[in-house]
Amino acid sequence: MSRRLLLTLTLLLAAPLSLLYALSHGSLAISPAELWQAIRGTDTSLAQSVILELRLPRAASAFAVGGLLALAGALLQVLLRNPLADPYVLGISGGASVAVLLSMLAGLSTVWLRGNAFFGALLSMVLVFGLSRTGSAWTQSRLLLTGVVVAAGWGAIISLILAVAPGAQVQGMLFWLLGDLSYATKPALALALLGIGLLISLWFARPLNLLARGETVAAALGENPARLRFVVYILSSLLTAVAVTLAGSVGFIGLIVPHILRLAGGSDHRFLLPNCVLFGGSFLVVADTLARSWIAPMTLPVGVLTALLGVPVFLYLLARAR
Amino acid sequence: MPLLQTKALSLHVASRVLCANLNVEFRAGENWVILGANGSGKTTLLHTLAGLRTPAAGHVELEGQPIHSLSHRARARRFGILLQDSETAFPATVLETILTGRHPHLNPWQWESSEDQALAEKALISVGLSGMAARPLSTLSGGERRRVEIATLLTQDAPLCLMDEPTNHLDLRHQTEILELLSARAQRPAHANIFVLHDVNLATRFGTHVILLFGDGAHRHGPMQDVVRHETLEKLYQCRLREVRDHEGVWYLPR
Numbered sequence: 001m002s003r004r005l006l007l008t009l010t011l012l013l014a015a016p017l018s019l020l021y022a023l024s025h026g027s028l029a030i031s032p033a034e035l036w037q038a039i040r041g042t043d044t045s046l047a048q049s050v051i052l053e054l055r056l057p058r059a060a061s062a063f064a065v066g067g068l069l070a071l072a073g074a075l076l077q078v079l080l081r082n083p084l085a086d087p088y089v090l091g092i093s094g095g096a097s098v099a100v101l102l103s104m105l106a107g108l109s110t111v112w113l114r115g116n117a118f119f120g121a122l123l124s125m126v127l128v129f130g131l132s133r134t135g136s137a138w139t140q141s142r143l144l145l146t147g148v149v150v151a152a153g154w155g156a157i158i159s160l161i162l163a164v165a166p167g168a169q170v171q172g173m174l175f176w177l178l179g180d181l182s183y184a185t186k187p188a189l190a191l192a193l194l195g196i197g198l199l200i201s202l203w204f205a206r207p208l209n210l211l212a213r214g215e216t217v218a219a220a221l222g223e224n225p226a227r228l229r230f231v232v233y234i235l236s237s238l239l240t241a242v243a244v245t246l247a248g249s250v251g252f253i254g255l256i257v258p259h260i261l262r263l264a265g266g267s268d269h270r271f272l273l274p275n276c277v278l279f280g281g282s283f284l285v286v287a288d289t290l291a292r293s294w295i296a297p298m299t300l301p302v303g304v305l306t307a308l309l310g311v312p313v314f315l316y317l318l319a320r321a322r
Numbered sequence: 323m324p325l326l327q328t329k330a331l332s333l334h335v336a337s338r339v340l341c342a343n344l345n346v347e348f349r350a351g352e353n354w355v356i357l358g359a360n361g362s363g364k365t366t367l368l369h370t371l372a373g374l375r376t377p378a379a380g381h382v383e384l385e386g387q388p389i390h391s392l393s394h395r396a397r398a399r400r401f402g403i404l405l406q407d408s409e410t411a412f413p414a415t416v417l418e419t420i421l422t423g424r425h426p427h428l429n430p431w432q433w434e435s436s437e438d439q440a441l442a443e444k445a446l447i448s449v450g451l452s453g454m455a456a457r458p459l460s461t462l463s464g465g466e467r468r469r470v471e472i473a474t475l476l477t478q479d480a481p482l483c484l485m486d487e488p489t490n491h492l493d494l495r496h497q498t499e500i501l502e503l504l505s506a507r508a509q510r511p512a513h514a515n516i517f518v519l520h521d522v523n524l525a526t527r528f529g530t531h532v533i534l535l536f537g538d539g540a541h542r543h544g545p546m547q548d549v550v551r552h553e554t555l556e557k558l559y560q561c562r563l564r565e566v567r568d569h570e571g572v573w574y575l576p577r
Contacts, residue, residue, distance in 0.1 A: 077412075078411075078412070081409075081411040082411070083411065083412070203430050203431075204430075206422075206425055206428070206430070207425075209418075209422060210422055210425060212410075212411060212412045212414075213408065213409070213410065213411075213414075213419075213422070214405075214408070214409055216374060216405055217405065217408070217422075219374055219394060220372070220374070220398065220402070220403040220405065221398050221422060221423070221425045221426055221478070222393075222394045222395040222396075222397070222398030222399070222425055222426035223394055223395075223425075224393070224394045262412060262413060266413065266414070266415070266418070267412040267413055267414050267418075268414075268418060270433075
């Protein structure tokens with residue numbers, strides 16, 4: 001109990017620290033004193049506009065996206081009872097990516113890209129769920145196989161678009177595919193949805209503990225497995241769709257954050273889910289700050305940074321865990 | 323009124339009839355055992371009794387109500403199920419697992435109370451695993467894990483227990499100790515048990531009533547001593563058996 005609580009408290013502390021780090025680092029270095037003045041509003045210099053108009057919305061978006069992806073990843077791993085599952089395994093991001101890349105080819109504006117990304121994600125969600133229900137019994141492996149195959153289909157279309165797209169557009173497309181927060185300037189809705197998503201998933205936290213031991217166990221201990229899996233599927237898909245709409249397919253967070261937290265604090269979803277939101281959010285805030293400040297003024301795709309940071313951390317924890 | 327009863331129940335698996343027109347009443351104080359060869363439908367029957375499967379015909383009633391008209395939660399407060407096998411995809415400790423038995427008694431935002439903890443620890447002691455509460459499940463042997471599942475069932479504290487091969491993975495001592503513990507629960511008011519077992523000798527020792535499934539739709543049921551006979555068992559398992567008698571009882575051994 002005390003160790004699990006300690007982990008949650010540490011993560012609660014890490015979240016504001018990651019935001020402070022993001023606000024003070026970048027191509028324009030800002031001292032703690034300047035940062036404090038800017039937050040209090042007593043400074044109206046360039047520093048303040050950089051912090052409040054550029055860095056804060058971007059850092060808040062990064063937190064929302066990281067939290068959404070880690071939460072969705074934890075939910076999908078237990079739904080599929082597969083530790084290899086991540087938010088993109090069932091083709092949600094593939095559907096969004098195809099929609100976005102087609103929109104870029106057609107030269108549509110950012111607002112259209114957003115709308116189409118969400119639409120593409122929803123289309124993929126409905127498609128996979130519909131296809132996995134046809135035939136006789138619904139099983140986890142059937143959903144997983146359907147999702148993986150649909151995702152592979154989207155992947156083929158993405159490669160096709162990249163192959164035929166004009167050279168000038170390909171770099172923008174690659175950034176979107178790898179995940180990029182440069183255009184994420186309005187985080188309020190995503191943050192609100194993250195909060196709502198966390199509340200709903202906490203309502204199902206104890207049932208998820210049962211589902212982790214199998215659908216029959218969940219049914220035997222008083223849960224309706226069909227309802228539970230429907231809720232978890234829709235919820236995790238919507239969380240992923242929101243994240244992908246905001247920042248493209250930022251990789252790795254949804255796969256690795258739940259595992260790191262299980263290794264550190266156990267599998268009880270009443271702790272695991274809020275921890276995922278806190279750690280996933282803070283992790284992406286730090287990764288995104290590094291992405292835009294490491295070789296500033298050039299910006300790296302944040303998805304590359306999440307993998308570069310996440311792989312060694314995860315391997316270290318895995319080697320240490322017995 | 324019986325705790326549980328089947329009305330004209332028929333079970334099919336892949337167009338094969340496992341059991342046709344079964345009418346059984348399970349009453350308080352009784353320890354029922356389901357016996358049959360591999361693939362004769364014991365688990366299918368147990369899952370149908372628990373409402374986890376829809377029968378081909380007929381229905382199951384829990385205290386007079388059709389089982390499918392009750393919510394999963396209402397069912398889980400009245401009967402517990404011990405599944406034949408378990409799987410663990412994610413790490414969990416012994417105590418975490420046993421506490422899931424309290425799930426049907428808790429509201430969504432409610433946490434396990436100190437009474438729930440006490441129940442879990444009592445169950446842990448009664449299956450002989452005291453001191454192992456904090457151990458990860460993955461470090462336990464098959465028999466120890468089986469006893470964790472049994473402790474979870476005890477923590478669920480349901481009046482009716484449906485158990486699929488509870489003695490799986492257990493050594494000789496724990497087979498009898500666990501069956502003694504479980505069958506004694508039927509002595510409590512309005513409690514009863516239904517076991518699926520493979521060992522005829524454990525069945526005759528701990529069971530009061532029996533259902534024999536012959537695998538072709540035929541079945542026989544009733545009090546243990548009326549139904550279990552040498553020639554009936556030979557027909558049930560399709561093999562020759564030796565009957566050994568002494569002043570304590572009768573044992574059946576394969577020839």
